[in-house]
Amino acid sequence: MRILIAVVFSLAAQAAWAASALNVVATTASMGMLAREVGGAAMQVTVLAAPDRDPHMLQAKPSMMRALRDADLVVAVGAELEMGWLPAAINGAANPRLLPGRDGYFEAAAQVSLLDSGQAADRAHGDVHPTGNPHVNLDPVRMAAIARALAERMAKLEPAQAATFRAGAQRFAAAAEQRVPGWQAQAAGSPGGVLFHKDGNYLFALLGLPILGYVEPVPGVPPSASHLNNLTAKLKGQRGVILHHAYQPAQGPQLLASRLGWKTAVVPLEPAKDADAAAYFQLIDTWVAALVAAKG
Amino acid sequence: MFERNLLAAALACAFPLSAFAASDAEVAALRAEFDQKLKTLQADYEMRMKQMESRMVPAAEPTSRTDKLGAVGSGSSFNPQISVIFDGVYYNDNKKGGGIEAMEHIDGINHSHDHEGHGHGELERGFNLRETEIIFSATVSPYFDATLNLAVDSGGGVEIEEAYFDTRALPAGLKLRGGRFLSGVGYLNSQHPHTWDFVDQNLAYRTLLGDHGLKDTGVQLGWTPKTGSLYTLLGVELLQGNEQVFASAGEVIPDDVLPGEGGLKPKYAGPRLITAFAKFSPDLGDDHALQLGAWAARGRQHQEVHDHRDENPAAKVNGLEGDATLWGLEAVYKFDAPGAYGEGDLTLAAEYLWQRKDLAVAFHQDNPAAIGLGRKFTQDGAYLHAVYGFAPNWQAGLRYDITGMTNKVERQGAADVGYEASDRWTLAVTRRLTEFSLLRLQASSANLYEDGDKNRVNQFFLQYQHSLGAHGAHKF
Numbered sequence: 001m002r003i004l005i006a007v008v009f010s011l012a013a014q015a016a017w018a019a020s021a022l023n024v025v026a027t028t029a030s031m032g033m034l035a036r037e038v039g040g041a042a043m044q045v046t047v048l049a050a051p052d053r054d055p056h057m058l059q060a061k062p063s064m065m066r067a068l069r070d071a072d073l074v075v076a077v078g079a080e081l082e083m084g085w086l087p088a089a090i091n092g093a094a095n096p097r098l099l100p101g102r103d104g105y106f107e108a109a110a111q112v113s114l115l116d117s118g119q120a121a122d123r124a125h126g127d128v129h130p131t132g133n134p135h136v137n138l139d140p141v142r143m144a145a146i147a148r149a150l151a152e153r154m155a156k157l158e159p160a161q162a163a164t165f166r167a168g169a170q171r172f173a174a175a176a177e178q179r180v181p182g183w184q185a186q187a188a189g190s191p192g193g194v195l196f197h198k199d200g201n202y203l204f205a206l207l208g209l210p211i212l213g214y215v216e217p218v219p220g221v222p223p224s225a226s227h228l229n230n231l232t233a234k235l236k237g238q239r240g241v242i243l244h245h246a247y248q249p250a251q252g253p254q255l256l257a258s259r260l261g262w263k264t265a266v267v268p269l270e271p272a273k274d275a276d277a278a279a280y281f282q283l284i285d286t287w288v289a290a291l292v293a294a295k296g
Numbered sequence: 297m298f299e300r301n302l303l304a305a306a307l308a309c310a311f312p313l314s315a316f317a318a319s320d321a322e323v324a325a326l327r328a329e330f331d332q333k334l335k336t337l338q339a340d341y342e343m344r345m346k347q348m349e350s351r352m353v354p355a356a357e358p359t360s361r362t363d364k365l366g367a368v369g370s371g372s373s374f375n376p377q378i379s380v381i382f383d384g385v386y387y388n389d390n391k392k393g394g395g396i397e398a399m400e401h402i403d404g405i406n407h408s409h410d411h412e413g414h415g416h417g418e419l420e421r422g423f424n425l426r427e428t429e430i431i432f433s434a435t436v437s438p439y440f441d442a443t444l445n446l447a448v449d450s451g452g453g454v455e456i457e458e459a460y461f462d463t464r465a466l467p468a469g470l471k472l473r474g475g476r477f478l479s480g481v482g483y484l485n486s487q488h489p490h491t492w493d494f495v496d497q498n499l500a501y502r503t504l505l506g507d508h509g510l511k512d513t514g515v516q517l518g519w520t521p522k523t524g525s526l527y528t529l530l531g532v533e534l535l536q537g538n539e540q541v542f543a544s545a546g547e548v549i550p551d552d553v554l555p556g557e558g559g560l561k562p563k564y565a566g567p568r569l570i571t572a573f574a575k576f577s578p579d580l581g582d583d584h585a586l587q588l589g590a591w592a593a594r595g596r597q598h599q600e601v602h603d604h605r606d607e608n609p610a611a612k613v614n615g616l617e618g619d620a621t622l623w624g625l626e627a628v629y630k631f632d633a634p635g636a637y638g639e640g641d642l643t644l645a646a647e648y649l650w651q652r653k654d655l656a657v658a659f660h661q662d663n664p665a666a667i668g669l670g671r672k673f674t675q676d677g678a679y680l681h682a683v684y685g686f687a688p689n690w691q692a693g694l695r696y697d698i699t700g701m702t703n704k705v706e707r708q709g710a711a712d713v714g715y716e717a718s719d720r721w722t723l724a725v726t727r728r729l730t731e732f733s734l735l736r737l738q739a740s741s742a743n744l745y746e747d748g749d750k751n752r753v754n755q756f757f758l759q760y761q762h763s764l765g766a767h768g769a770h771k772f
Contacts, residue, residue, distance in 0.1 A: 050582035052634045059630070059770040061585045062577030066527035069469060069520050079368040080767070084731075088769035092529075094520045096465045100367040110364040123764075127731050131368045149363035156363075220730055222637055222688050247634045249688055 022158050025071040027082050028055055029270040030137035031108060033280050035075050038150045038168040040161075046071075048089070051270035054247055055081055056127070056220070060088035068093035071104070072157055075150065078107030079114060079134035103156055109134050111149040112142040115201050126218025137270070139202030140284060141180060144173035172277050179281060183207060183288050190291040194231070194262075196244035196253065199269055203287055212240050215252045223252035232259045241294035243287070245269050265290035376434035379765035381490045383426040385419065386758040393421045395753045403715035403745040404503050404700050405653060405673035406541040425450040429457070429490060433766075439465050445488070457488070458511070469520035479510040480518065480531045481573045481591035482647055483626040491771065493643070493683045494724050495738045495757040498697040500677025504622070504649045506541050510593070513538065514567055527577040527587075537568030542620040542653055543595030549659050550603060553613045559659035560599050560615050568596045585630045587772065595620040598653055612662050616671055618655035624648060630772070637688035638728070643681075650676040650702075670708040675715075676701055693724040700745075716745040733762045 024045045026032035032047035039045070046067045049055050055077070068074060068089055076082055090098050090105075097104035114132025122128070136142045151169035155162035184207055192210035195201070198219055204211050212235055217227040242253045242264045253264045267287050271279045389395030396419050419426075427450075433443040445458040460475030478486045484501060486509075497507050514535035521528055537543035545568055549559040573591035580586055598620045604611040626647040633640025653673040660666045677699035685691050698719035705713040720742035727735045736759040744751045 050632075050634075053582070053632065054636055057636075057638065057770070059632070059772050061630075061772050062527035062529075062575070062587055063525075063579040063585060065520065066525065066577070066579060069527075070522060076367075083767045084770040088771055091462075092520075094466070094469045094471045094518065096467070099464060101365055103365070105365070105367065106363070107367050109368045110366060114368070123730075123732060134368075152363040248636045249639070 022072045022154060022161075023070055024073045024075060025067050026075040027086060028077055028137065029273050029275055030143070030280065031075045031077060032273065033271060033275045033277065034108075034143065034147055034150060034172070035073075037172040037277050038147050038165050039154060040164050040168055047273045048086075049082075049270075051268065051273055052245075052247055055269075056084065058082075058085045060085040060092060062092075064089040065092040068098060069095055071095065071098060073104050073106060073154065074098045075106045075108070077109060077134055077137060079109035079131050079136075080129045081109075081134035103153065106150060106153050108136055108143075108146045108150075111146045112136060115205065116198070126216070127220030128218075133198055133201055135199035135269075136202055138200055138284070138287070139206055140176035140183075140281070141206060142202060143280075144176045147172045175277055175281070179284075180206065183284060187288050187291050190295050191239040193241040193243050193291060193294060194235070194253075194256065196242075196248045200243060200267075200287065203284065207288070207291065209291060212238065215242070215244065215248075215256065222249065228252060228256055228259075231256060235260055239294060239296055241265055241290055243267050243290060263293065265293070376432040377766035379431045379763055379768065381429040381431070382760075382762045382764075383428065383490060384760050385424050385426060385495060386422065387419045387424055388421050388756045390752070390754040395755045398744050398746060398751055398753050399499075399502065399742075401746045402499070402503055402699065402718045403748065404703055404718075405651070405675045405705065405715075406503060427489070429488060431766075435464070436461065439463060457508075469522070471518040471520075473516040473518070474514070476513045477511065477516065478508075479512065479533055479535070479571055479573075479593075480516060481510060481533075481571050481593060482624050482649070483587070483589065483628050483645055484647065485509040487771070490761055490763065491768075493681065493691070493693045493726070494695055494722055495736060495759050498677075498679040498681075498695065499699040499718060499720055499742075500647065500649050500679050500697055503699040504541070504651045504675060504677050510540065510571075512536055512540065512569060514569075525579045527575075527579070529573075529575040531571075531573045533569075533571040533573075534567035535569040535571065536566040537595050537597065540569065540595065542622060542651055543569045543598050545597045545599055547599035547601050547615070549601060549613060549615050553603075553661055554659065560601075560617055561597075561658070564597045570594050570596075583632055585628075585632070585772065587626075587628045589626040590624070591626075592623040593621070598655065599658075600653075600655065612660070614657060614661060614666075615659035616655040617658045618653065618671075620651065620653045622649065622651045624650065628772070633685070635685070635688065638685040638691065639688045641685040643683040646678070646680040648676065648678045650674075666709070669710075670706075672706040673704075674706070675699065675703045689728040691724075691726040691728070693722075693726065695722040695724070696720070697722070716748070716750070718742065718744045720744075731767070732764065733760070735760055 021042055021044065022039065024035045024039060024043060026035050026045055026047050028049050029047050029051040032045050035045045036043055048064050048067065049058055076086055099105060117132030119128065119130060147169040151165040154165040187207040187209060190209055192204065192212050194213045194215060195211055196215040198214065201211060213231045215223045217224055240262055242257050242262055244253045244264065244266060245268060246266055257264045267290055268283060271283045391398060427447040430446040430448065433441065436442050440461045441464055442461045443458060447455045447457045456476060458477045460473050460477040463472045466472060480486055485505065501509055512535035514533060516531060516533040518529060518531045537545060546563040547560055571591060571593040573589060575587055575589040577585065577587040596619055599615065599617040601613065601615045603613045624647060629644045631642040655671045655673065657666045657669050657671065679695060679697035681693060681695035683691055683693040698717055700715055700717040703715040703717060707713065720740055722738060722740035724736055724738040738757040740755045742753045744753050
């Protein structure tokens with residue numbers, strides 16, 4: 001018993017010593033990348049969601065509560081993307097600093113304007129997010145704005161490092177904005193593509209390309225045969241590409257592609273868990289390349 | 297570029313005459329002046345162009361130094377989040393509808409003490425509307441959240457399933473809950489029926505904790521200490537100990553048997569039931585999760601009145617009182633596969649529960665000599681279930697549950713009584729149409745002992761569930 005107590009206390013002491021800088025928890029890999037870019041190399045960032053999982057569907061696991069228990073700041077995508085698990089995990093973490101409305105809770109979607117906001121809050125249209133499309137992570141321009149806001153938040157929490165945070169955000173924002181004209185120029189002339197879920201919308205808007213359809217009949221519902229028939233009829237004779245993530249079932253996209261004579265491209269929604277800005281820009285490159293290939 | 301040439305031409309035109317009349321030195325001076333002016337203009341022009349270009353970058357956002365607090369949500373401001381859960385089943389069994397009642401008469405130490413005011417179990421063959429759950433929750437203030445969970449049965453009766461507050465702002469990983477709530481003991485106890493992977497409660501919970509599990513009025517203190525990468529939750533609860541199968545006080549001997557006072561002791565002041573629980577979960581990465589837990593509960597006062605005159609008019613009434621002890625162990629493993637809509641996900645959960653009621657005879661209708669003799673009731677139970685996502689939005693669940701591996705009454709001054717163990721196999725297939733709707737087909741086959749006789753009870757359920765309103769939490 002005495003040994004157990006000693007172990008518990010030494011673990012607690014270790015955790016206390018390690019927390020010299022801001023302890024940041026990010027919900028997704030993109031948010032983790034942003035936190036590291038803004039916070040600098042010294043910042044300790046834990047990412048909750050594996051990049052190859054659907055961020056809507058996760059469960060509030062004890063390990064998430066564990067990570068949130070000691071965090072100073074949680075960086076979430078927001079707009080109800082993590083609705084199913086983040087509130088439950090924060091609740092289970094018993095860490096009042098992270099409650100929405102406090103400085104320790106940062107939502108990316110709250111910092112920028114959202115697409116599709118104000119649509120009918122009617123689940124006849126699937127698992128809709130009436131506050132707007134939460135998938136802002138594929139928009140480098142919005143991510144730049146989010147980086148600047150995140151720097152201000154981190155500066156509030158650790159004023160001594162404010163200059164570092166602002167410089168980090170500026171560096172990311174400049175790098176992102178500098179690449180935008182190139183991506184736009186490459187993608188120009190692409191016929192656009194079909195998405196599985198409404199998660200590439202911001203990038204398509206930035207590139208000025210049309211979204212020709214969605215493999216899901218409504219958000220959160222797997223494709224049905226009749227929906228794929230309708231899509232085929234609508235898109236017959238057009239050109240394009242079908243984009244989906246590795247975790248989304250490939251059957252629907254492949255069936256549609258074979259009927260239309262198109263190609264499918266498996267593109268990730270998130271970079272690796274430990275990604276830096278370069279890896280994030282590569283992710284955008286992958287999407288742009290898939291759309292460029294659709295020019296035929 | 298075109299504008300720049302134009303500018304140069306215009307400047308050149310401004311000096312033509314003086315250039316003709318002037319000496320070489322003057323020409324050189326003028327040229328230097330001209331070059332200087334041109335350079336200034338060019339620099340100024342380029343700076344303006346750059347400014348314009350930078351403005352053309354799609355700046356979605358204000359560049360002021362601000363960050364917005366809070367969450368973007370569709371929650372309706374100050375109004376509570378509301379959700380309603382509809383639950384209906386088509387039911388049939390091989391006992392002409394008697395299968396549900398057979399579940400309630402399983403041989404064991406609690407079989408004759410049904411304190412439930414209403415039952416999840418009252419199903420008839422055919423279509424049934426089960427309890428409709430209505431859940432309200434909101435933040436009260438910076439310091440409290442509150443939740444109300446009402447269950448409306450098909451006859452219109454309303455019961456407060458849960459009504460509690462939670463603290464928001466306690467430091468050091470502490471959380472206090474107060475009101476009426478499902479206890480934090482065990483893995484399944486705090487789960488509402490709409491989050492179960494099966495239509496009905498497992499036999500171990502049903503017989504040892506009651507159909508709803510352990511639910512009482514009191515306070516719960518939870519603590520999430522700093523334990524490195526190991527998740528730890530420690531909790532203790534002080535509960536009233538009302539109307540539990542193992543903790544019930546204030547029972548009275550019927551007036552026609554014992555008029556007036558006497559027999560059983562008056563109710564002790566609460567809290568009469570204390571629980572403690574611990575849950576641990578190591579960090580096993582993104583794919584795996586494991587939670588281990590243990591709990592114990594102690595009821596300071598428990599009373600039972602055994603009155604079987606309804607079934608047998610010659611039966612004698614007796615009353616017992618004493619205390620009760622329970623403990624349990626739980627293990628939950630989850631595998632999170634990368635597939636969409638839960639494909640490939642696996643959950644394994646197992647629990648063991650043990651209960652002892654240490655009572656003594658406090659009243660006996662025709663044998664006062666028995667008063668004071670001990671009666672030690674012991675029973676245990678367990679379940680093991682596996683749920684696997686075999687296709688997107690499809691789950692298959694298999695459950696084995698058993699109660700009464702130990703199932704006996706040790707009687708002072710009389711022979712001990714032993715009961716058989718009852719067990720069951722259950723298969724359930726769940727189709728989640730969306731996050732908010734499901735259909736479930738469940739078949740089970742049980743060996744239930746009633747009065748020493750073995751009954752094979754086969755049950756069949758077809759269940760639908762719909763939830764509207766606030767998006768539910770994906771709890772572990």
